[in-house]
Amino acid sequence: MRLGLALAGISALVLATPAHADELRDAVMEDMPGLIEIYKDLHANPELSFQEFETAAKLAERARALGFEVTEGVGQTGVVAVMRNGEGPTIMVRADMDGLPVTEQTGLPYASKARGMPESGVESGIMHACGHDTHMAAWVGVAQLMAERTDQWSGTLVMILQPAEELGLGALAMIKDGLFERFPKPDFVLAFHDAAQAPAGVIGYSKGYALANVDSVDIVVPGIGGHGAYPHTTKDPVVIASSIVMRLQTLVSRELNPLDPAVVTVGSFQAGTKHNIISDEARLQLTVRSYSDESRKLLLDGIARIAKGEALAAGMSEDKLPTVSVKDPYTPSTYNNPEFAETVMAGLSTRFEGRVFEWPSVMGGEDFGQFRRADPENIQSLIFWVGGVDQETYEAARRGEAELPSLHSPFWAPDAPVVIATATEALTAATLDLMPLQGG
Secondary structure (H helix, E strand, C coil): CCHHHHCCCHHHHHHHCCCCCCHHHHHHHHHHHHHHHHHHHHHHCCCCCCCCHHHHHHHHHHHHHCCCEEEEEECCCEEEEEEEECCCCEEEEEEECCCECCCCCCCCCCCCCCEECCCCCCCEECECCCCHHHHHHHHHHHHHHHHHCCCCCCEEEEEEEECCHHHCCHHHHHHHCCHHHHCCCCCEEEEEEEEEEEECCCEEECCEEEECEEEEEEEEEECECEECCCHHHCECHHHHHHHHHHHHHHHHHHHCCCCCCCEEEEEEEEECCCCCEECCEEEEEEEEEECCHHHHHHHHHHHHHHHHHHHHHCCCCHHHCCEEEECCCCECCEEECHHHHHHHHHHHHHHCCCCEEECCCCCCCCCCHHHHHCCCCCCEEEEEEEEEECHHHHHHHHCCCCCCCCCCCCCCCCCHHHHHHHHHHHHHHHHHHHCCCCCC
16 A cells, blocks of 8 residues: 555644644553553564464453453454443444564564464464554553543443454454354444554545455366477466466456456466476466455456366367366455444544545455444444554655555564554544443
8 A cells, every 4th residue: 555655744744733632642641651561562472363362361351350341262262352331332342463474574672583383384483564463552552441431431342352364264253153142242343454654643544445355266277288399289278377367357457347446466376397398287376356246256257257268268178177266255345334434533533633534445355344244234334544654764755765664564663652542542532432421
């Protein structure tokens, strides 16, 4: 996302515009030393997807100490903390817990030295290269502030720590484990994500689709192998697969409405073992991004059709056509209910004057969308961005003197104090606004 570099002058505006002073912001600032200690501990001790045992345990204990009813092990390693405080709406606030199989290179004094075994089976360093440590620290901040202010809100607060966001599986695992049956079902769901291409303290949001459907597709292309000197005796799967790769590009450029964004990327092409051998098989791995269910179906149906058609055009028989496999479950698109987004952001725009902006949707994926999709008629959701690039680095990038590392980079180190303070205040303020005292 290069959006941040298009926000000319905004970084300076964040620092130049005085914050809207009030009791809540003062309380956030008082809590920040403790939240930063939590952040540093989480950053130094990341855990991989569905392996977040210590992370979940230490944060569950904090929620219990604040008076929440806490259940661990939801969706394998997820945590659900519930606080009932009279009549009113049910609000769910979510943070994700997992780190990535990335060896950290930030040079931070509290940099992760952890190592582990991800699903690939290849041992790796582990790092919070997507900023989930800031998400969890802000989650603790919101829990503390809400527990201290039960005289200011009415309703039920459900705070969840979700595993395995990086696999796109954690939200669904919690839902399948009875998240909405065993615990109060939310009317509204809130979350934030740090942003690696925007200045620290800026809040961005999208109305409608915010993040994309993410499908992983495998194509196995059979051929008839043989000697590279005698290609006429073979059916070359490399040529067939190459034709498939090129034709796939027309799905977006010629079959999808130009106003409907989508991506079809072939990330892996594997075939053959030696210079002079025509192999009998080629394998393709694709990532496919879309927003609507209709666009997703068009793309996936088109991939299967093109794979079959190119093989037939090359003279392959019906019993030796490519197989197309779509990984299930997939990560569904994240949809911010437009009116709900406008309501929440109107309040935040007043509180964070000059720091809230509507941003374009992105083709990245986030399984946060699963929560609304579980009951789209009755659950409204919103995820927003909080910029994380420190002032000096951001200004250097604007001048072309520095490159900004992206999320998932071993060099990504957000301006944690600004991200955590902004997100904690924003999520708490939005939750309080959504849960007014009954009769007040």
